[in-house]
Amino acid sequence: MLMLQNNVRHFDSHGIDMKLRLKVISVSIFLGLFFFVVTSAQEIRDIIQPVKIYPERPDTILVNDIFYAKQYNLRFVENNRIAVGYDRNNNTVVFTPRHKYKGVTLVQFVYNRSMYAIPVIVQSLSESQRKHRFSFRPTGKVSTVAVSGSFNNWSKDRDLLIDAKGTGEYEIALQLDPGSYVYKFVVDGKDILDPSNPEKTPTGFDDFNSVLRITDTETSKIFLHVGGKKESDQHISFSYIYENSSQRTPLLRGEIITLLDNIPVPQENIRIQGNNIEIRCAKKDLVGDRTLRVLVSHNGTATNLQQVVLHDGILAGRESTPSTWVDASIYSIMIDRFNDGDTSNDKPVIHDSLFVQANYQGGDFRGIINKIDDGYFDSLGINTLWISPVYDNPDVAFQESPPPHRWYSGYHGYWPISEKKVEEKFGTMSDLKDLVTQAHKHNKRVLLDFVAHHVHIDHPFYKNHPEWFGTLDLPDGRKNLRLWDEYRLSTWFEPYMPSFDFIKSQQAIDVVSDNAIWWLKETGADGFRHDAVKHVPNKFWRELTRKLEEQIEIPLHKRVYQIGETFGDYDLIASYVNNGQLSAQFNFNLSYFAIPVFLEPDRSFSSIDFHMRKSFSSFGYYNLMGNIMDSHDKVRYMAYADGKIRGQGVDTREMAWNNPPTVDHPSSYQKAELYLAYMFTIPGIPVVYYGSEFGMTGADDPDNRRMMRFGDQLSAYEKDMLQQTEKITGMRNDHSALRYGDFFTIQADNAIYAYIRSDMNERLLVILNKSETTQQVELRLPVIYRTSELVDVMSGDKFQVKNSRSTVTIPSIGWRVFAVQ
Numbered sequence: 100m101l102m103l104q105n106n107v108r109h110f111d112s113h114g115i116d117m118k119l120r121l122k123v124i125s126v127s128i129f130l131g132l133f134f135f136v137v138t139s140a141q142e143i144r145d146i147i148q149p150v151k152i153y154p155e156r157p158d159t160i161l162v163n164d165i166f167y168a169k170q171y172n173l174r175f176v177e178n179n180r181i182a183v184g185y186d187r188n189n190n191t192v193v194f195t196p197r198h199k200y201k202g203v204t205l206v207q208f209v210y211n212r213s214m215y216a217i218p219v220i221v222q223s224l225s226e227s228q229r230k231h232r233f234s235f236r237p238t239g240k241v242s243t244v245a246v247s248g249s250f251n252n253w254s255k256d257r258d259l260l261i262d263a264k265g266t267g268e269y270e271i272a273l274q275l276d277p278g279s280y281v282y283k284f285v286v287d288g289k290d291i292l293d294p295s296n297p298e299k300t301p302t303g304f305d306d307f308n309s310v311l312r313i314t315d316t317e318t319s320k321i322f323l324h325v326g327g328k329k330e331s332d333q334h335i336s337f338s339y340i341y342e343n344s345s346q347r348t349p350l351l352r353g354e355i356i357t358l359l360d361n362i363p364v365p366q367e368n369i370r371i372q373g374n375n376i377e378i379r380c381a382k383k384d385l386v387g388d389r390t391l392r393v394l395v396s397h398n399g400t401a402t403n404l405q406q407v408v409l410h411d412g413i414l415a416g417r418e419s420t421p422s423t424w425v426d427a428s429i430y431s432i433m434i435d436r437f438n439d440g441d442t443s444n445d446k447p448v449i450h451d452s453l454f455v456q457a458n459y460q461g462g463d464f465r466g467i468i469n470k471i472d473d474g475y476f477d478s479l480g481i482n483t484l485w486i487s488p489v490y491d492n493p494d495v496a497f498q499e500s501p502p503p504h505r506w507y508s509g510y511h512g513y514w515p516i517s518e519k520k521v522e523e524k525f526g527t528m529s530d531l532k533d534l535v536t537q538a539h540k541h542n543k544r545v546l547l548d549f550v551a552h553h554v555h556i557d558h559p560f561y562k563n564h565p566e567w568f569g570t571l572d573l574p575d576g577r578k579n580l581r582l583w584d585e586y587r588l589s590t591w592f593e594p595y596m597p598s599f600d601f602i603k604s605q606q607a608i609d610v611v612s613d614n615a616i617w618w619l620k621e622t623g624a625d626g627f628r629h630d631a632v633k634h635v636p637n638k639f640w641r642e643l644t645r646k647l648e649e650q651i652e653i654p655l656h657k658r659v660y661q662i663g664e665t666f667g668d669y670d671l672i673a674s675y676v677n678n679g680q681l682s683a684q685f686n687f688n689l690s691y692f693a694i695p696v697f698l699e700p701d702r703s704f705s706s707i708d709f710h711m712r713k714s715f716s717s718f719g720y721y722n723l724m725g726n727i728m729d730s731h732d733k734v735r736y737m738a739y740a741d742g743k744i745r746g747q748g749v750d751t752r753e754m755a756w757n758n759p760p761t762v763d764h765p766s767s768y769q770k771a772e773l774y775l776a777y778m779f780t781i782p783g784i785p786v787v788y789y790g791s792e793f794g795m796t797g798a799d800d801p802d803n804r805r806m807m808r809f810g811d812q813l814s815a816y817e818k819d820m821l822q823q824t825e826k827i828t829g830m831r832n833d834h835s836a837l838r839y840g841d842f843f844t845i846q847a848d849n850a851i852y853a854y855i856r857s858d859m860n861e862r863l864l865v866i867l868n869k870s871e872t873t874q875q876v877e878l879r880l881p882v883i884y885r886t887s888e889l890v891d892v893m894s895g896d897k898f899q900v901k902n903s904r905s906t907v908t909i910p911s912i913g914w915r916v917f918a919v920q
Contacts, residue, residue: 142211143168144653145678146390147361148719149203149218149404150194157184157195163641164679165192165217166361167648168210176207181219196221203356203396205363215361218394220401231275231313234295235260235284236268244269247290248282248311249668253584255285279688279713281308281668300691301666301747306583312709320344322843323395323402324883325857326375328414334379335412337859339405340883341374341395350374350397358392359384385412388421406721407859408839414859416835422482424660424682424723425838427544428779428828429786430481433731434489434525435459435510437789437807438466444524448508450496456755456801457496457507464489464526464534471537475809479792480828484538485546485628487731488512489531491520493557497595500580503753511731511804512548513630514555514596518614519621528621535623544625546660549615551639552631553596560610561597567607569600588636601639612643616650625660632663632675632684640680662725662784664732669717676718683723686783689714690727691747697774697869698739704852704867708844711781720841724783728774729791735803737762737796740770744798755802766871768794768820769912773867775824776914779831780856780865782842792824793817830892830916835860843881851876851909855919862919864889868909878905880919889917 145166152158162171171190175183180200184193194206205216233246244260247253250273260269281300283290292299293309300310326338341350350371357364357378370377378393391407408415408423415423439445439461447459467486470476476484492509493516499505512522521528535545554560561568569589573579582590589600601608615627632640640663647659663684665672672684692710696702718724728736734751738744743760744751754760762768771794778785789795789807794817797803813821831837840856840863847853850870856863862884868874880886880903889898889905893916898907909915 142213143215143361146392147215147217148678149220151220151222152194152196154196154199154201154221157193159191159193161641161679162190162192163645164677166678167645169649172210174209176209176214178204178206180204181206181221194219201399203394203401205356205358207363216358216363218356218358218392222401230272231311232270232272233258233260233282233284233293234268234270235286235293237286241269242287243285245285246271246273246282247285248308249280249670250275250282255288260284275311275313277313279669279710280311280313282311283308300688314709321400321402323393323405324843324881325405325841325859325862326377328859330412333383334381335385336377336379337391337393337407339376339378339393341376341397341402342881342883343374343397343400346374346397348398350376350395354395354397356394356396358390360390364391382412385409387411403715403720403841405841414835416839416858416860422542424658425721425784426832427483427660427723427784428481428831429483429485429546429725429784430476430479431485431730431786431788432467433462433487433511433789433804434464434467434522435462435487435512436804437462438470438809439463440465440467440469441526444526446524448494448496450506450508452506453496453508454505454756457505457510459508459510459524460806462806463524464530468530468534468537470809471534471541471543474541476543477541478825479787480825480832481787482542482832483544483546483625485786486534486548488515488548488550488630489521489525490515490550491517491522493555497593500593507801509555513550515550516555516557518558518560519617531622539623544660545622546626546628546662547618547622547624548630549618549627550630551599551611551615551643552634553592553598556595556597560607564607565597567599567604567610568597571597583634587634590634592631598634601636608639608642612639612646615643616646619647619651619659625657626682627659627661629661629663629681632681633665633667633671637675637680640675644680660723662723669713673717676724683718683725683784685725685727685730685786686714686718687727689724693777694728694736694739694747694774697777698770700870701849703849704847704869707852708847711842711844715782715842718783720782721839722783725786726778726781726783727786727788728771728778729788729803730786731788731804732800733803734799735788735795735797736771736774736791737767737794738798740774741767741796743796751798752800752802754798755800759802760796760798762794762796762816765816766912768816770869772820772823772827773869773912773914775827776865777852777867779827780837780863780916781854782840785828785831787824793821826893834863834892834916836863845878845880846876850874853878855880863892864917864919865914866907866909866917867914869912871911873911874909876907876909878907879903880905884919886919888920890920892916892918 143166147166173185175185180197182195182197201221203220206219207214207216235244245256246258247255251257258271260271262269296309298310299307301307322342324340326340329336352366352369352371355369368379389409392404394404395402410420413420441463445461492514496506496508521531538545571579571591579586580591589598591598599607652659661681663675663681665684666687675681676684689710693707696707734744738760741762741764793813797805836856836858840858843855845853852867854865882903886900898905
């Protein structure tokens, strides 16, 4: 539950660098974000998320990122643990812990004559930090060596390595918190990987960073478990169980932090018996959509934050309650490669060097509509469609700048040449509106892929307003081309794709954000997937989200989901995710570290569990992050599973032309099914890339964008995997704990990953076996659950539990999910 920390640079509305240390946990983290608060006493719609700070260190936060308001005029209440300074002009608040305080406290404030609370977590740095020694031995003479990474905001000159002993080995020791970091050495101004560290992660653009993992030596197990719910005529009570293996003193009522929406629950409504906690709520206070949050702060240490979402007192996740975005399962569609429903618009680009893999292949809006109507997505159990960009793209080919300089068309949609026209090869605006309408009739939401970072050189924006864009020619004679870190907010991807420079142009922000609003209003779509988020400044996302609130969410009484694409460390990804910016981003880091664990026998699930906890630290247990196995920008999972490609991040684009992978081993389908079972049973929103439901393979772009196949076009193995995928998606839809539940690890080793998901409706045990042999798994469940029986939710098989122990059989490269009775 620990909150994210982001050392990122932010800019005010005039482009002035504020260098704020943003400490607000992402808005998507807690699904309560997606419920409206509808009472006269409460006018803040967002669920205010906890803020994490450190002792005796002031931290400045933009109030816009804490919650939305048309106008801000706050009055903070004196707090004896936290000093609060509010700057109305800049709309920032500064929190400074008093007297080396450590723990959780509620900072209260008055807004519109109502009282609200911000949970503030103060955690000591010194107790958790570990010293790590970086060392580098150059092969020749060098002048300067520095380490640059996510732990120092990628500074290239702050942390210099020194050859103090004159041995030729440069060293520096840094104090770092437990967690995962990415870094490089900067040797005489040139970035290089750490040659002594084999672990690396792709940056997303044909490059890598070295990976450092600092393990927490703290062995105490501290967790707040869900107990249950009971109801009387006037009240509903929710019970919890506090577990702390190093607890020495009894719990006190004041150590229970409880909020109903953003208002503290009165102390008299909290009952404690030993480590059992009961929160009693009057039914009259649970009318409408409500979020109950509970954590324990005992002796300076906080538990995970438990959350219960209710609609008129009924637990979320049941058929009788409204669906929220946490119920979503997303299906990613590349329009041109999905289904050809109208052959009259099949007009590929004519060019003598343009091959079919990089040209239009006929997919269109009508093809998607046909699959909606024939029930394909209903059978698949998917309820959200993310479609690739719909903009009009050029009718000619362009040459890619990196070798071997192949030619491409704009079949993918990411070269917009119009702000309001759709690509005629996909259909008409009327067809797009029909797609959204038909999806809604089938209870499906639609996400549009919005490109805010760039346009094509033929776009009127660039032709008429070149001052809105970054410069391609740098003063030092270089091209500002693919300089991802050095010119992160203005670099161009290609010479024909000018990048907006929103820092210097408020007019560009106004026009592009208005254009995004226009697309939602015009089509009736439900949200956005945003391209290249980290290359767009935070102030753009704040402006867009503010307009969404005022022009769509509030007047139409709906929540717009925004998920972004950012390759980078956890802090960078999280810096864009909060109540004032995006709902979520794709959890690329978690997927990157998970894939080799699932496919390599000598890798332990403990590595995934480490990154799972890091993800919770950044985004919380109740997050809306997108969990993926592959995408239109990544090698397909089946190419790894079948052994055709080894090692992520390796450039395999030429395989599309020279040696496209096939699937030769039947067990590869089992491996893909196992990963899907994992992806659909962990916190967050599962995202299925078209074709992955039956095991489509493919190398890098464009081979990962093959034409979709259906029905008898599938092999027997593919048909079987499709049926298994439908069972997995159906299981998630049927069990609220897989969507709204917490996460508690039972076992993580080289073969088995076992974890429990619990909400107030149910408790489920998930067991994954990646080994090629059947495993007899000896389980030790938490004693506090008082478990008597495990029941397989798919087969109904039952296993007895005695003294919290049980042995279950898990098939090779297989999985099972049990109801914990």
